[in-house]
Amino acid sequence: MAWDEFLRFLRGPMFYAAILFFLGGMFFRLARVTFLGWQRDRVPSKGSKIGGVFITYLKGILILPFIPWVRMTFNKNALTYIAGGFFHLSLFAIIFFGAPHMLVWKSILGFGWPTLPAPYIDWFAAIGIVSLIALLINRLVHPVLKKITRTADWFNWTIVFLPFVTGYVMSRHLWFEYQVAFSLHMIAVDLLLIWIPLSRISHFMLYFFSRTIHGAQFGKRAVTP
Amino acid sequence: MAEKTIYEHLKDEGVSRREFMKFCGLLAGLMGVEFSPPVKALAAVKAPDPAQAVATALKSKPKLPIIWLELQDCAGCTEAISRSWSPSLVNLVLNKIALDYQETLMAAAGFQAEEAKKQTMKKYHGKYVLVVEGSPTIGEDGIYCTIGGRSNMELLKEAAEGAAAIIATGNCAAFGGIPKANPNPTMAKGVWEVITDKPVLNIPGCPAIPEVTTGTIVYFLVMGKLPQMDSLNRPMTFYGHTIHDHCLRRPFYDAGKFADSFDDDGALAGHCLYKLGCKGPTTYNACSSLKWYQGLSFPVQSNHPCLACSEPNFWDGGGFYQGQSAPLNRPDVAAFGIAAGAGAALGLAMAGANAVNKKRAEHKSKSEE
Numbered sequence: 372m373a374w375d376e377f378l379r380f381l382r383g384p385m386f387y388a389a390i391l392f393f394l395g396g397m398f399f400r401l402a403r404v405t406f407l408g409w410q411r412d413r414v415p416s417k418g419s420k421i422g423g424v425f426i427t428y429l430k431g432i433l434i435l436p437f438i439p440w441v442r443m444t445f446n447k448n449a450l451t452y453i454a455g456g457f458f459h460l461s462l463f464a465i466i467f468f469g470a471p472h473m474l475v476w477k478s479i480l481g482f483g484w485p486t487l488p489a490p491y492i493d494w495f496a497a498i499g500i501v502s503l504i505a506l507l508i509n510r511l512v513h514p515v516l517k518k519i520t521r522t523a524d525w526f527n528w529t530i531v532f533l534p535f536v537t538g539y540v541m542s543r544h545l546w547f548e549y550q551v552a553f554s555l556h557m558i559a560v561d562l563l564l565i566w567i568p569l570s571r572i573s574h575f576m577l578y579f580f581s582r583t584i585h586g587a588q589f590g591k592r593a594v595t596p
Numbered sequence: 597m598a599e600k601t602i603y604e605h606l607k608d609e610g611v612s613r614r615e616f617m618k619f620c621g622l623l624a625g626l627m628g629v630e631f632s633p634p635v636k637a638l639a640a641v642k643a644p645d646p647a648q649a650v651a652t653a654l655k656s657k658p659k660l661p662i663i664w665l666e667l668q669d670c671a672g673c674t675e676a677i678s679r680s681w682s683p684s685l686v687n688l689v690l691n692k693i694a695l696d697y698q699e700t701l702m703a704a705a706g707f708q709a710e711e712a713k714k715q716t717m718k719k720y721h722g723k724y725v726l727v728v729e730g731s732p733t734i735g736e737d738g739i740y741c742t743i744g745g746r747s748n749m750e751l752l753k754e755a756a757e758g759a760a761a762i763i764a765t766g767n768c769a770a771f772g773g774i775p776k777a778n779p780n781p782t783m784a785k786g787v788w789e790v791i792t793d794k795p796v797l798n799i800p801g802c803p804a805i806p807e808v809t810t811g812t813i814v815y816f817l818v819m820g821k822l823p824q825m826d827s828l829n830r831p832m833t834f835y836g837h838t839i840h841d842h843c844l845r846r847p848f849y850d851a852g853k854f855a856d857s858f859d860d861d862g863a864l865a866g867h868c869l870y871k872l873g874c875k876g877p878t879t880y881n882a883c884s885s886l887k888w889y890q891g892l893s894f895p896v897q898s899n900h901p902c903l904a905c906s907e908p909n910f911w912d913g914g915g916f917y918q919g920q921s922a923p924l925n926r927p928d929v930a931a932f933g934i935a936a937g938a939g940a941a942l943g944l945a946m947a948g949a950n951a952v953n954k955k956r957a958e959h960k961s962k963s964e965e
Binding site: 373375376378379382383384386387390391392394395396397398399400401402403405406407409470471472474475477478479486487488489490491492549550553 | 827828838840849850851852853854870871877878907908909913914918919920921922923924925926927931932935936937938939940941942943944946947948950951
């Protein structure tokens with residue numbers, strides 16, 4: 372099969388199937404986790420639940436990442452913290468502010484937004500790739516991490532790493548014909564979309580869910596139900 | 597009396613030797629003769645002169661007859677040829693060297709034209725070049741395209757049988773083009789899909805670049821064989837690079853400077869048209885290097901994104917103004933709702949089953965106590 376045909380399949384029916392599986396899978400995870408031990412809150416609040424949610428996001432996203440030394444996570448695992456932070460920052464920048472990705476959002480949502488110049492995105496991609504490699508090496512040599520790493524974790528790493536590398540190769544026009552590089556990137560992206568609901572990468576959504584719940588509980592200033 | 601050579605034909609038409617050598621040089625450059633295996637082999641012995649190689653061939657070889665069939669087409673490729681570098685290059689090649697049967701351009705019509713074609717096919721059996729413009733259609737035994745009461749498939753097979761080489765010019769002939777667009781009611785196909793016993797060289801484009809068609813015909817004339825082809829049977833000389841590779845807006849792409857609409861500052865400054873749907877990065881053609889109308893311009897230079905008109909299925913390859921990275925199929929609200937609903941229902945069912953199991957286990961442990 373010609374690469375052109377293959378690319379059309381990956382951008383067309385395969386992407387369609389992957390995105391529907393991703394949506395269905397994430398709603399499945401959300402419904403399951405929501406009703407897992409769901410109980411009515413019969414204890415009156417002493418504080419503000421919404422305030423608690425607000426504070427947890429303010430601290431967790433806008434303040435603490437910039438003064439990491441106050442946290443034990445940073446002091447005990449500086450590499451994980453820094454490389455993980457840079458990885459997430461680069462991922463966010465590439466997905467939302469890379470021109471080709473914005474065009475994907477635009478085609479789905481119906482509206483677009485300004486994007487960053489391509490060289491900036493290239494740098495973010497390079498930072499993301501280096502961070503992921505650092506995290507992999509850390510996982511390979513760290514005595515505790517080695518013991519708790521399972522097959523699924525290696526798979527998670529690979530599935531996240533591939534879109535970064537194939538995307539970089541494609542945007543820099545390295546080694547392959549553009550259609551081949553584009554196809555490889557689409558394979559990686561379609562795989563990622565399918566794998567996310569089945570794996571711990573679903574934390575991209577469940578993180579916000581659990582942070583909201585915990586923030587509300589802290590803000591409530593009373594016993595939990 | 598021996599058959600006149602091409603050079604003798606041209607001399608009779610009033611072409612001077614100086615003009616002839618310029619013409620040979622131009623053709624040699626256009627075809628990339630310098631890089632063809634025979635000339636490369638010659639280079640090992642002595643310094644090659646590509647223009648001389650072309651001139652020698654044209655001086656020694658007889659006129660090459662061409663039969664040009666039009667099937668499901670708009671005659672756009674013919675129109676492009678008739679408006680190209682005329683009267684210098686294409687005109688010389690097609691009108692004075694070669695073209696024997698071309699329905700749009702020939703003066704003869706009806707039975708007279710068909711008779712001329714039949715005579716050419718008979719006289720030059722096994723020697724003529726068949727150029728096809730427009731897509732063959734196999735639906736209902738080819739009844740959707742008939743000429744002189746005969747189906748297109750019948751005409752194509754008849755002409756292909758005695759051809760020394762077959763060239764499919766334009767996207768319709770090469771890959772089915774617009775007639776093949778979904779839902780393709782006539783079952784249009786590319787020529788190479790229906791003629792499988794002979795190599796078919798594809799020159800896709802909508803229309804095909806006239807100099808590419810001409811250059812390929814002359815290559816066959818000079819070298820006696822079709823040029824090196826890629827996996828889609830396109831001549832490597834002209835389809836070896838993408839539009840993006842040689843695009844004059846490429847530096848803006850590399851610098852991340854894009855036009856966001858057709859009338860913004862970016863568009864006025866000549867920035868890259870990628871965000872406006874340009875398909876240049878995946879489109880193989882010579883537009884950005886050869887350009888059109890004596891090198892005057894090409895679509896991207898004229899502020900319009902590349903439509904990928906030389907690629908297979910270009911009519912169904914996503915919106916022309918939709919970014920190339922955008923998915924070809926995207927879920928609508930209904931599909932989104934069904935997927936989300938199914939996922940949520942399954943999650944709820946599993947949570948319910950878990951709750952029931954939990955209660956049962958609690959009940960069991962209590963009763964055991």
